[in-house]
Amino acid sequence: MGRLDEAAFAAFHARTSRALRAYVYRVVGNASDADDIVQEAFLRMLRADVPADGEEHLRRYLYRVASNLMVDRWRHRTHEQGEDVMPELTSAPPRYEDDAAVAKVFAELKPRDRALLWLAYVEGESHEEIASSLGVGRRGVKVMLFRARRRLRDLLQSRGLLVNS
Amino acid sequence: MTEWFDLNEVDENAIATFMSRVANLRTPKPETRTPDAAQLWCKAKLIARWEAERRAQRPLDFMQPIEIAGGLVAAGVLLYLSFLA
Numbered sequence: 001m002g003r004l005d006e007a008a009f010a011a012f013h014a015r016t017s018r019a020l021r022a023y024v025y026r027v028v029g030n031a032s033d034a035d036d037i038v039q040e041a042f043l044r045m046l047r048a049d050v051p052a053d054g055e056e057h058l059r060r061y062l063y064r065v066a067s068n069l070m071v072d073r074w075r076h077r078t079h080e081q082g083e084d085v086m087p088e089l090t091s092a093p094p095r096y097e098d099d100a101a102v103a104k105v106f107a108e109l110k111p112r113d114r115a116l117l118w119l120a121y122v123e124g125e126s127h128e129e130i131a132s133s134l135g136v137g138r139r140g141v142k143v144m145l146f147r148a149r150r151r152l153r154d155l156l157q158s159r160g161l162l163v164n165s
Numbered sequence: 166m167t168e169w170f171d172l173n174e175v176d177e178n179a180i181a182t183f184m185s186r187v188a189n190l191r192t193p194k195p196e197t198r199t200p201d202a203a204q205l206w207c208k209a210k211l212i213a214r215w216e217a218e219r220r221a222q223r224p225l226d227f228m229q230p231i232e233i234a235g236g237l238v239a240a241g242v243l244l245y246l247s248f249l250a
Contacts, residue, residue: 149180
């Protein structure tokens with residue numbers, strides 16, 4: 001098992017940073033925070049000197065660090081402000097065709113639900129992979145993911161957005 | 166791909182459709198100039214070096230107050246003895 005050298009890291013960074021940023025941005029809902037978290041995740045991965053035994057292993061480690069950083073940040077903000085700081089949905093029901101409305105509905109979910117749904121649907125990860133990315137047990141992921149999907153379904157239903165494509 | 170359970174097909178399709186919309190949402194460009202891979206690599210190496218230096222310095226930092234306290238006690242004892250003499 002070798003260690004990551006600078007060239008290998010540059011190639012890894014080029015392949016993963018964009019997808020990681022999209023994931024983090026969609027979960028935290030703020031570009032500036034997303035940039036900080038992505039940078040910190042890469043730095044922590046490098047400082048941890050993770051063995052470079054396969055890109056998937058490194059990627060999983062990176063996502064786990066980023067996910068933990070997002071949870072920390074969210075907890076910190078919630079503690080500071082005494083409330084959930086995630087964006088609220090406006091009173092007017094959004095139209096499904098509207099991108100901003102889609103983003104707002106997604107932002108209304110809890111950060112952990114957003115992370116789970118993103119990893120499952122966008123990244124196409126299995127339960128085992130999600131468990132590894134989030135640093136939780138596989139059995140727990142099944143339950144959490146089911147609840148996240150149910151909450152999203154309820155949310156879509158309450159907004160009148162539960163349409164079958 | 167993840168295997169699903171418990172939601173009906175209509176709900177599942179609606180969620181999948183919604184998530185595909187979420188996946189295609191535009192991600193804004195970085196607000197500030199974020200460091201590239203080479204800068205991150207250098208920064209990580211620098212931090213690792215600082216941490217190594219801090220680790221090496223720690224025993225010295227730990228001993229310093231003990232040395233000062235020892236010196237003060239010794240001075241006190243000497244002063245006491247000089248009064249007795």
